[in-house]
Amino acid sequence: MQLPAYPSEWFGYATDGRRAAPRRDGARIFSHREREVQIGHVDAASHLVAAPAAVWEVLTDPRSWDQWFAVHDCWVAEPPDGLEAGTRLSAKICMLGITDTLDWVVDSIDDGTRIELTATGLQGLSVRLMFRLSPAGSGSWITASAQFSGALLSPAILDAVEADGVSQLIGSLAGLDGLARQAQAQADAARPQLRLVHSAR
Numbered sequence: 001m002q003l004p005a006y007p008s009e010w011f012g013y014a015t016d017g018r019r020a021a022p023r024r025d026g027a028r029i030f031s032h033r034e035r036e037v038q039i040g041h042v043d044a045a046s047h048l049v050a051a052p053a054a055v056w057e058v059l060t061d062p063r064s065w066d067q068w069f070a071v072h073d074c075w076v077a078e079p080p081d082g083l084e085a086g087t088r089l090s091a092k093i094c095m096l097g098i099t100d101t102l103d104w105v106v107d108s109i110d111d112g113t114r115i116e117l118t119a120t121g122l123q124g125l126s127v128r129l130m131f132r133l134s135p136a137g138s139g140s141w142i143t144a145s146a147q148f149s150g151a152l153l154s155p156a157i158l159d160a161v162e163a164d165g166v167s168q169l170i171g172s173l174a175g176l177d178g179l180a181r182q183a184q185a186q187a188d189a190a191r192p193q194l195r196l197v198h199s200a201r
Helices: 007-011 052-059 062-068 155-190
Strands: 028-033 039-048 072-075 088-095 098-110 114-120 126-136 139-149
Touching: 039 155, 052 126, 052 139, 052 155, 062 072, 062 155, 088 155, 139 155
Parallel strands: none
Antiparallel strands: 028 039, 039 139, 072 088, 088 098, 098 114, 114 126, 126 139
16 A cells, blocks of 8 residues: 555645654654644554454454553543544543543544544644554555644644654554454454264265
8 A cells, every 4th residue: 555755644734844754663654744833743554464354343442442552541431332423532641751631532434444533632732643444465554643733832842742652653553453463363263163074874
């Protein structure tokens, strides 16, 4: 699957003025920011061993987020079993040792292939997060893009958040794959096995 030069074009931004970081830990990572508006971006793409159905099941089960979503700390209120357009969630996240409460909403979802969420936090923090999923052989190809802005996010703070976000996003994709592989293995083990029985004549 060919990625655009800058995956945050998915959010409708031009490419002028961005800087691209090299490949890291098997993922394509881009860390960049708009010139006029202080907006941070972290984007990644990676091949996962788990099949798309298994990845999607974990991705859209908010009860699993504490097991793979690196910045997720805990839910403020019990989340639903699954996600659909319009679903609202409230959670605490932790980045750079700082905890904030984000009110998430699922903006759009294409079953099995794409989900986009937005969130607002304290002090005007705004976050957009998108995952895209597609088959890749027996596994999956996943792309993730995060965008964040806020009045208190100075250029220096944005640089620090982007650097931390790269590591967090890579870890999240690896954790998502591991959890999806476990779920896939459990489903395979629970599936009834066909046995051939030869009758004696």
